[in-house]
Amino acid sequence: MATDKKTIKSYDDYALKWQKRKRSGKNIAHKFLEKPAMYKKLPDLKGKSVLCVGCGTGEECEHLKSLDVEKIVGVDISKGLIELAKKSYPDLEFFVMDMENLDFPKNSFDLVYSSLTMHYVEDWTKTLKSIHEVLEDDGVFLFSTHHPVKWGAKTNRSEEKGSFLMGYEKYKDGRCEVFGDYLNTRKIDDIWFNEFNVTYYHRSLSEIIGDILKSGFRITDFIEPKPLVEVSKENENFYKIHDKIPLFMIFELKKESSCQRKTCRRF
Numbered sequence: 001m002a003t004d005k006k007t008i009k010s011y012d013d014y015a016l017k018w019q020k021r022k023r024s025g026k027n028i029a030h031k032f033l034e035k036p037a038m039y040k041k042l043p044d045l046k047g048k049s050v051l052c053v054g055c056g057t058g059e060e061c062e063h064l065k066s067l068d069v070e071k072i073v074g075v076d077i078s079k080g081l082i083e084l085a086k087k088s089y090p091d092l093e094f095f096v097m098d099m100e101n102l103d104f105p106k107n108s109f110d111l112v113y114s115s116l117t118m119h120y121v122e123d124w125t126k127t128l129k130s131i132h133e134v135l136e137d138d139g140v141f142l143f144s145t146h147h148p149v150k151w152g153a154k155t156n157r158s159e160e161k162g163s164f165l166m167g168y169e170k171y172k173d174g175r176c177e178v179f180g181d182y183l184n185t186r187k188i189d190d191i192w193f194n195e196f197n198v199t200y201y202h203r204s205l206s207e208i209i210g211d212i213l214k215s216g217f218r219i220t221d222f223i224e225p226k227p228l229v230e231v232s233k234e235n236e237n238f239y240k241i242h243d244k245i246p247l248f249m250i251f252e253l254k255k256e257s258s259c260q261r262k263t264c265r266r267f
């Protein structure tokens with residue numbers, strides 16, 4: 001299984017709270033940074049078939065449906081989240097499924113959309129292959145994920161303060177302290193909202209880009225979104241920090257047609 005079992009259990013147990021938090025608009029990182037940037041990147045979807053991977057409680061599927069798609073399917077590894085998605089949007093199709101082993105016929109979708117899910121996956125090559133297979137030729141895989149500059153930092157979440165440090169301090173007397181680790185791939189155990197145990201994987205950009213290029217996708221865009229200025233009214237510090245330090249990043253990948261792939265191999 002691609003995702004750590006503890007994380008799946010957390011999403012299952014926390015499903016109702018997750019849905020409430022999402023709908024309350026309190027998740028400002030989603031509302032003022034990630035969703036606006038992802039939705040801005042969506043191509044014209046009229047009449048297209050779309051797979052939403054890591055769909056959670058289904059809100060993004062509802063949004064994609066509203067863009068006149070012909071077909072929208074949501075999948076998530078958490079049974080708890082999918083149950084809530086089905087209840088909330090009974091006219092949409094949802095399945096419990098691991099993105100590492102997508103169970104759809106080859107070439108089924110024009111777009112695979114995945115928001116903030118790839119960092120849970122240990123082995124990107126399997127997942128990218130699985131997504132590549134279910135996409136049509138020239139289909140697009142649009143995904144957002146943790147930005148390694150922020151999520152590889154040394155983290156301290158105490159009552160008094162939260163700090164995320166990436167860098168070093170070198171003293172004239174020879175002492176040296178290094179904060180964070182950007183270059184080394186590793187599993188990170190974390191606790192969100194003081195109660196949500198989660199495990200994700202940190203990877204450098206070169207590792208991510210290497211896996212993407214091996215998978216037969218072409219990178220057609222890369223975005224490091226800044227927050228909308230409107231967030232300042234709700235949380236000034238969020239704006240202050242993430243106008244300078246990236247939180248998430250977005251990749252737009254294209255599956256080259258089999259003809260293009262053969263041409264590539266000739267050179």
Ligand SMILES: C[S@@+](CC[C@H](N)C(=O)[O-])C[C@H]1O[C@@H](n2cnc3c(N)ncnc32)[C@H](O)[C@@H]1O
Nearest residue numbers: 002003054056076077078098099115116117120
């Ligand atoms: C941060 S949530 C994002 C949910 C939704 N996309 C959103 O933005 O609100 C990450 C989601 O990825 C799902 N997930 C984690 N690993 C997965 C996997 N291997 N296959 C499918 N879904 C997975 C989790 O269950 C969770 O719903």
